[in-house]
Amino acid sequence: MPFADELVNARTAQSLIRAVRIALPGADPASLRAAARRLGPLSLRERADLLRDALLADLPGDYAELARVVRAARDGVPEFGGWLIWPVTSAVATKAVAEGTDASFDDAMALLAELTGLLTSEFALRILLRHDLDRALEIIAGWTASSDTDVRRLASEGTRPYLPWSVRVPGLLARPGATVPVLDALHGDDSEYVRRSVANHLNDLSRDHADLAVATARRWLDTPAPTTGRLVRHGLRTLVKRGHPGALELLGFAPATLEIDGPVLDRTRVPFGGSVRFTAAIRNTGAETVRLAIDYVVHHHRANGSQSARTFKLTTRALAPDETIAVTREHSFRPLTTRRYHPGPHAVALQINGVRSNRAEFELQASPED
Incomplete structure (x- = not known):
C-alpha cells in the first residue's frame, strides 16, 4: 500500500497528460511533463498543487476554455478519474477565482459537483470558499438536496473546518455556525457515506466550539432517526x-x-518499542445503574521534560449497583511515523465519564540507538 504522499505520482501525471492530449488535440503539455519529474520530494498536497500549476500553464486560455477541456476529458477519456481529479479541480477553482466573475465562479462550483464522484472535489472547493464564502454556501445549500450521494457528501465534507490534507478556510473558522444548516439538512441522510461525513464535520466543529456542537446534536436527538444516535x-x-x-x-x-x-501495571520499566499492560477493577458504589464511558489516558514524556496527555478509547459499559467489572489493555510503544516517543517518565490513568483516576507511573527506556 503506498504512502499518502505517493497517491499523486508520476502515473497520475502521465494520465493527466494523456487526458489533455485527447481532449485538446495538438496540445503540448510540456509543463505537465516537467512536473512529473519533480514530484519525488513533495508532500501529497504539494504534488497536487504542482500538477495544478502545470495544467494551468499548459492551458493558458480563459476559464471557459479550461472548463471545456475538462468536460471533454471527463466525457471522452476512460481513465479520467482517481487522484488526477485533485489537481484538475484545483485548476478549475483557481482559474475561476482569477477570472473574478460570478459566471465563472458559479460554473466552477457546478463543475466541481460534476467531477466529485470521480474522486472528490473537496480540496478544490476550499479555494472557492476562501474567495466568496457566502456565495459558495448558498450554492452548497442546494447540493444538500441533490439526488447524487457524492454531491451531498461534498456539501458536508468540503466545508469541514479541519478537513485533512486541505487548506484552512478562515471564514469558516471565524463563523462556526455557518455550516450548521448543511449539517441539519444532511444528518438524517439515507447514505452512511454522507452521515459519516456529517459526524466528522460535527467533530471538527466541536474542537473549537464544543457548546455549539453539543447544542446541534441535542436538536437532532430531540427528533431522532434510527441512525442519529x-x-x-x-x-x-x-x-x-x-x-x-x-x-x-x-x-x-x-x-x-x-x-x-x-490501574495496576505489569511493569514499571518499559523497553523502547515494547508495551505496558494495565488492569483495573471498577465497582459501582451508587444506588442506580450507571452507563460508563471508560477511556484511558497516557501521559507521554516530551523532549522538553514536560508531559502531554493523549486519551484512548477503552470500552462502554452499564454497571448495576455494587457490580464490579475488570478492564485490561496493553499499550504499545512500537515506533510509528506519526508519533515520536521520548524516553523518560510516563504515566497511565483511567478516565470514566470524564473523570480521571489516579496515575500509575512508569519509565520508558531509551532506544539502544540513542
Whole structure:
C-alpha cells in the first residue's frame, strides 16, 4: 500500500497528460511533463498543487476554455478519474477565482459537483470558499438536496473546518455556525457515506466550539432517526475524550459514584518499542445503574521534560449497583511515523465519564540507538 504522499505520482501525471492530449488535440503539455519529474520530494498536497500549476500553464486560455477541456476529458477519456481529479479541480477553482466573475465562479462550483464522484472535489472547493464564502454556501445549500450521494457528501465534507490534507478556510473558522444548516439538512441522510461525513464535520466543529456542537446534536436527538444516535456518538467523540460534561450528559454518561482499583501495571520499566499492560477493577458504589464511558489516558514524556496527555478509547459499559467489572489493555510503544516517543517518565490513568483516576507511573527506556 503506498504512502499518502505517493497517491499523486508520476502515473497520475502521465494520465493527466494523456487526458489533455485527447481532449485538446495538438496540445503540448510540456509543463505537465516537467512536473512529473519533480514530484519525488513533495508532500501529497504539494504534488497536487504542482500538477495544478502545470495544467494551468499548459492551458493558458480563459476559464471557459479550461472548463471545456475538462468536460471533454471527463466525457471522452476512460481513465479520467482517481487522484488526477485533485489537481484538475484545483485548476478549475483557481482559474475561476482569477477570472473574478460570478459566471465563472458559479460554473466552477457546478463543475466541481460534476467531477466529485470521480474522486472528490473537496480540496478544490476550499479555494472557492476562501474567495466568496457566502456565495459558495448558498450554492452548497442546494447540493444538500441533490439526488447524487457524492454531491451531498461534498456539501458536508468540503466545508469541514479541519478537513485533512486541505487548506484552512478562515471564514469558516471565524463563523462556526455557518455550516450548521448543511449539517441539519444532511444528518438524517439515507447514505452512511454522507452521515459519516456529517459526524466528522460535527467533530471538527466541536474542537473549537464544543457548546455549539453539543447544542446541534441535542436538536437532532430531540427528533431522532434510527441512525442519529450512532452519528452523534461519532460526532462527539473528541468531546467525550476531553470529558466535556454536556457531551457526556447528552450521551447518557452521568456522574457516577465509583470505587476504582488501579490501574495496576505489569511493569514499571518499559523497553523502547515494547508495551505496558494495565488492569483495573471498577465497582459501582451508587444506588442506580450507571452507563460508563471508560477511556484511558497516557501521559507521554516530551523532549522538553514536560508531559502531554493523549486519551484512548477503552470500552462502554452499564454497571448495576455494587457490580464490579475488570478492564485490561496493553499499550504499545512500537515506533510509528506519526508519533515520536521520548524516553523518560510516563504515566497511565483511567478516565470514566470524564473523570480521571489516579496515575500509575512508569519509565520508558531509551532506544539502544540513542
